[in-house]
Amino acid sequence: MIRVREQAREQIATARLLIGDRGSVPATKTFEWTVVALCTWLMTGAYLDAWAHRHLARLETFFTPWHAVLYSGMFAVLTFLAVTALRNRARGAEAGRSLPTGYGLSVVGCVLFGIGGVIDMAWHLRFGIEVSLAALVSPPHLLLMLALGMIVTGPLRAAWKRAGKRAPWTAVISATLLLSMFTFFxxxxxxxxxxxxxxxxxxxxxxxxxxxxxxxxxxxxxxxxxxxxxxxxxxxxxxxxxxxxxxxxxxxxxxxxxxxxxxxxxxxxxxxxxxxxxxxxxxxxxxxxxxxxxxxxxxxxxxxxxxxxxxxxxxxxxxxxxxxxxxxxxxxxxxxxxxxxxxxxxxxxx
Known part of the structure; x- marks a missing residue:
C-alpha cells in the first residue's frame, strides 16, 4: 500500500513537471523539425477527415482511412516524444523534465487526444456519426481541438521561452498549425x-x-x-x-x-x-x-x-x-x- 502511494506521488510529481513545461535538455534542430513534420502529419489527417465527410458518401463508422491518418499522426508524435524522453532519462534527465522546454504540454496533449479519441468512438457508437456543424462542435471533438492545440504548439512554446528575438521557422510553422486548428473548427x-x-x-x-x-x-x-x-x-x-x-x-x-x-x-x-x-x-x-x-x-x-x-x-x-x-x-x-x-x-x- 505504501509502495502504491509512493508511485502515485511520483506520477503526480511527473505530471506537474510536464504541465510546468520546463525541460532540462536542449532542443536540437533535428528534434524540433521532426516534431514539426509529425504535427503537420497530424493536422493534415484532421483536414483529410473533414474533406472525406464533405465529399464521400455518408460515413457510418469510426474506422475510416481518414481517421487512421489522423490518429496515426497523433501516435507518431507521442511515440517520438516518449522515445526521446526515455533516452534522455537513461542519460540522467529528471522524470517529467526529460524533454526540451515547451514540449511537456505536447505530451499532455497527446494523452488528452487519446482520451478524446476513446470518448469520440463511444460517442459515435451511441449517437451515430455527426455531419455538418454538429461534427465540429460535438463535445469529444472540442476536446480533440484542445489537445491538438497543445500538441502542435510545442515548437512555438519552445522558441518563446528561449533567448533571441528572431522567430525560427519551426515556430512559424507551429503557429501555422495553431491557426489551422482554429480554422478547422x-x-x-x-x-x-x-x-x-x-x-x-x-x-x-x-x-x-x-x-x-x-x-x-x-x-x-x-x-x-x-x-x-x-x-x-x-x-x-x-x-x-x-x-x-x-x-x-x-x-x-x-x-x-x-x-x-x-x-x-x-x-x-x-x-x-x-x-x-x-x-x-x-x-x-x-x-x-x-x-x-x-x-x-x-x-x-x-x-x-x-x-x-x-x-x-x-x-x-x-x-x-x-x-x-x-x-x-x-x-x-x-x-x-x-x-x-x-x-x-x-x-x-x-
Missing amino acids: DQFDQPLVNVWAAGQVFFPDTLRYTEELGILGIMVQTALLTGVVLYLLSRFTLPFGSITLLAGLNGILLGSLAENFNLIPVAILGGLLADLVMLWLRPGPQRITALRLAAVIGPVGVSSLYLLAVQLTQGIAWPVTLWLGSIVVSGAIGLLLSYLAVQPPAPQPD
Whole structure:
C-alpha cells in the first residue's frame, strides 16, 4: 500500500513537471523539425477527415482511412516524444523534465487526444456519426481541438521561452498549425470554403442570412489570421516569408476542403503582401505606430485580394456597401487587435 502511494506521488510529481513545461535538455534542430513534420502529419489527417465527410458518401463508422491518418499522426508524435524522453532519462534527465522546454504540454496533449479519441468512438457508437456543424462542435471533438492545440504548439512554446528575438521557422510553422486548428473548427463559415460573396440566392428570405454569414466569415478569418501574426510580432521579429508560409499553408488546407483551388493563390498572395508590408514598416513592440499601421494595411489588402478574386472568377453578388464595408471592417479589426497584442505604455507615477 505504501509502495502504491509512493508511485502515485511520483506520477503526480511527473505530471506537474510536464504541465510546468520546463525541460532540462536542449532542443536540437533535428528534434524540433521532426516534431514539426509529425504535427503537420497530424493536422493534415484532421483536414483529410473533414474533406472525406464533405465529399464521400455518408460515413457510418469510426474506422475510416481518414481517421487512421489522423490518429496515426497523433501516435507518431507521442511515440517520438516518449522515445526521446526515455533516452534522455537513461542519460540522467529528471522524470517529467526529460524533454526540451515547451514540449511537456505536447505530451499532455497527446494523452488528452487519446482520451478524446476513446470518448469520440463511444460517442459515435451511441449517437451515430455527426455531419455538418454538429461534427465540429460535438463535445469529444472540442476536446480533440484542445489537445491538438497543445500538441502542435510545442515548437512555438519552445522558441518563446528561449533567448533571441528572431522567430525560427519551426515556430512559424507551429503557429501555422495553431491557426489551422482554429480554422478547422471554423470551416463552416470560412471565406475560402464557403464563398458567400458569390452566392446566388433563390429565396429572398435567405438573402440576409447569406450576407451576414459572408461578412462574419471575413471578420472571423481576419481576426484569426491577424491575431496569430500579432501574437508572433509581440515576441519575435519574423523572417521574410513567414506570413506567406502561414497564410499559404492555411489557405491550401482550407481551399482543399471544398475544392476551391482557384482561391488558394489568394491566400499565398495575401501573405506575400503582408510580408512586404512587414519589410517596409518593420513593426514590433518598439515600433508601435508601425505595428498599428501594418495591422490595418495587412487585413485590408488580404480582404481586397479575396474579393477581387471572387469577382474575377465567380462574380460578387453583394452590393458595393457590403463588399467595401467588409474591407473597412477588416482594417478596423486589425487595428483593435494590435492594442491587445501591444498595449500603449503605462503612465509613470509622479
